[in-house]
Amino acid sequence: MTWAGRSFFGLVVAGVVLSGTGCMVGPKYRKPLVPAYTAPGVTVDKSEQPYKEADPNWQPATPADAALRGDWWTVFNNPELNLLEVKAGIQNESIKSYAARYEESLAQIGINRSQLFPTIATQALAQGVRYSAGRPYFTSPGSNPGVADIQLPLTLNWEIDLWGRVRRKVNRAKEETQATAADRENAQLSVQTQLAVDYFELRADDAQAKLLEDTVKDYEEALRITTNRFEGGVSNESDVFQAKTQLQTAVVQLQDIQVARAQNEHAIAVLIGQPPNSFSLSPAPLEAVPPGIPAGLPSQLLERRPDIAAAERRAAEGNEQIGIARAAYFPNVGLSAAAGFESGSLANFFDASNLVYAVGPTVNYNIFDFGLRRNTSDQARALFEEDSANYRQTVLSAFQEVEDNLAALRILATEAEQQHEATVAAQGAQKIFDNRYVGGLDTYLQVVTAQQAALTNERNDIDIMRRRMEASVLLIKALGGGWTTAKLPKY
Numbered sequence: 001m002t003w004a005g006r007s008f009f010g011l012v013v014a015g016v017v018l019s020g021t022g023c024m025v026g027p028k029y030r031k032p033l034v035p036a037y038t039a040p041g042v043t044v045d046k047s048e049q050p051y052k053e054a055d056p057n058w059q060p061a062t063p064a065d066a067a068l069r070g071d072w073w074t075v076f077n078n079p080e081l082n083l084l085e086v087k088a089g090i091q092n093e094s095i096k097s098y099a100a101r102y103e104e105s106l107a108q109i110g111i112n113r114s115q116l117f118p119t120i121a122t123q124a125l126a127q128g129v130r131y132s133a134g135r136p137y138f139t140s141p142g143s144n145p146g147v148a149d150i151q152l153p154l155t156l157n158w159e160i161d162l163w164g165r166v167r168r169k170v171n172r173a174k175e176e177t178q179a180t181a182a183d184r185e186n187a188q189l190s191v192q193t194q195l196a197v198d199y200f201e202l203r204a205d206d207a208q209a210k211l212l213e214d215t216v217k218d219y220e221e222a223l224r225i226t227t228n229r230f231e232g233g234v235s236n237e238s239d240v241f242q243a244k245t246q247l248q249t250a251v252v253q254l255q256d257i258q259v260a261r262a263q264n265e266h267a268i269a270v271l272i273g274q275p276p277n278s279f280s281l282s283p284a285p286l287e288a289v290p291p292g293i294p295a296g297l298p299s300q301l302l303e304r305r306p307d308i309a310a311a312e313r314r315a316a317e318g319n320e321q322i323g324i325a326r327a328a329y330f331p332n333v334g335l336s337a338a339a340g341f342e343s344g345s346l347a348n349f350f351d352a353s354n355l356v357y358a359v360g361p362t363v364n365y366n367i368f369d370f371g372l373r374r375n376t377s378d379q380a381r382a383l384f385e386e387d388s389a390n391y392r393q394t395v396l397s398a399f400q401e402v403e404d405n406l407a408a409l410r411i412l413a414t415e416a417e418q419q420h421e422a423t424v425a426a427q428g429a430q431k432i433f434d435n436r437y438v439g440g441l442d443t444y445l446q447v448v449t450a451q452q453a454a455l456t457n458e459r460n461d462i463d464i465m466r467r468r469m470e471a472s473v474l475l476i477k478a479l480g481g482g483w484t485t486a487k488l489p490k491y
Contacts, residue, residue, distance in 0.1 A: 024164025026323025091273030
């Protein structure tokens, strides 16, 4: 091996060693601290406090099989909802967008990693040049010769990653890819929970519509009886008008429910990636009981919320950016080399005498940049603080969402019992006033009042059930829907 070859090989080996073992300037990443979570007055586990709104008798779910799984919607035991949720996970365009963004960030890892290795290129050249006899300083005697040149070079350029700038860029890309993976999971969780909410709202609309359809039939019968009594001289004409008013009010309420149902059906169609005009669901009144949902411990929330994971990964990404900015204070050390053949003729092009080469290290350092590096470093630190604050705020918001829905489920369960008692009482009062009116003991106004009270309470029954189902869905979302940080991709 020639001296030049040995030198080139030695430089390459040295570059590989330095790139792999060079130091990485900048701070080591420490996960931002989140506020300690405590629940006053309730102690379940000596090592940890439960949620404030949890039942005092609450215990961590055991065995682990009681925990939420990926297909969390199956806890509602609704085959139709199960099918819709699977379609949404596959066909929803928003989820596809986040999946494409994940693939984009995955490619960025490869782009950044490629900078750890040399760039090797070639640019073949074959040209002839004829000089003008009239050009300045042209001294060719007699004839006007031209020049032929043929080149086949191979160039190598390589930045040796002494200070870890490139490795931190690779790490930053990995952390952003993990964040986008969590974003994708959060988008899927949001879409599928919104689908469940819309589905239960639609079924509540069906229950309201069924109630109002039955009510319209009852009011039509009441109008017929009242009209007959008026024509028989038993009742006043005002009773007929009151009966008509009740009937038409119920009809209008039924139309409003049909509008709401149509909108919920259209929303479901879009969530599963279908045009609204190609999708429909047959009426089926809401008949469900909110399932028991294991909330786990507050600390587990940090591992089960994809939005928390995304925020934490972006804080780690910001820390890598500080290191990248810090590396700019140190010189860039590189290796450049070129080798090839050059001749004016193809006949002897590959002769040893036509071999050309150049090889050597390069050092580039900015002596003065008028505050560019300092301000870039300050900017990176400020962005890290911003990302850390966003992470802590995401955690706090997650705790709030869990508490809100735990409170909603606890209070609505009591409210449902109270509302049911009110409904039974209102229905009983309506029957009594109906009988007293037929017996001539009361006016029709008292019947109308009783009918309104009964209908309002019956509709409240349905609405509370809808709210309980929605709170169950939103609690599942607040708990992360069965996702864990263990599902983050590893690189």
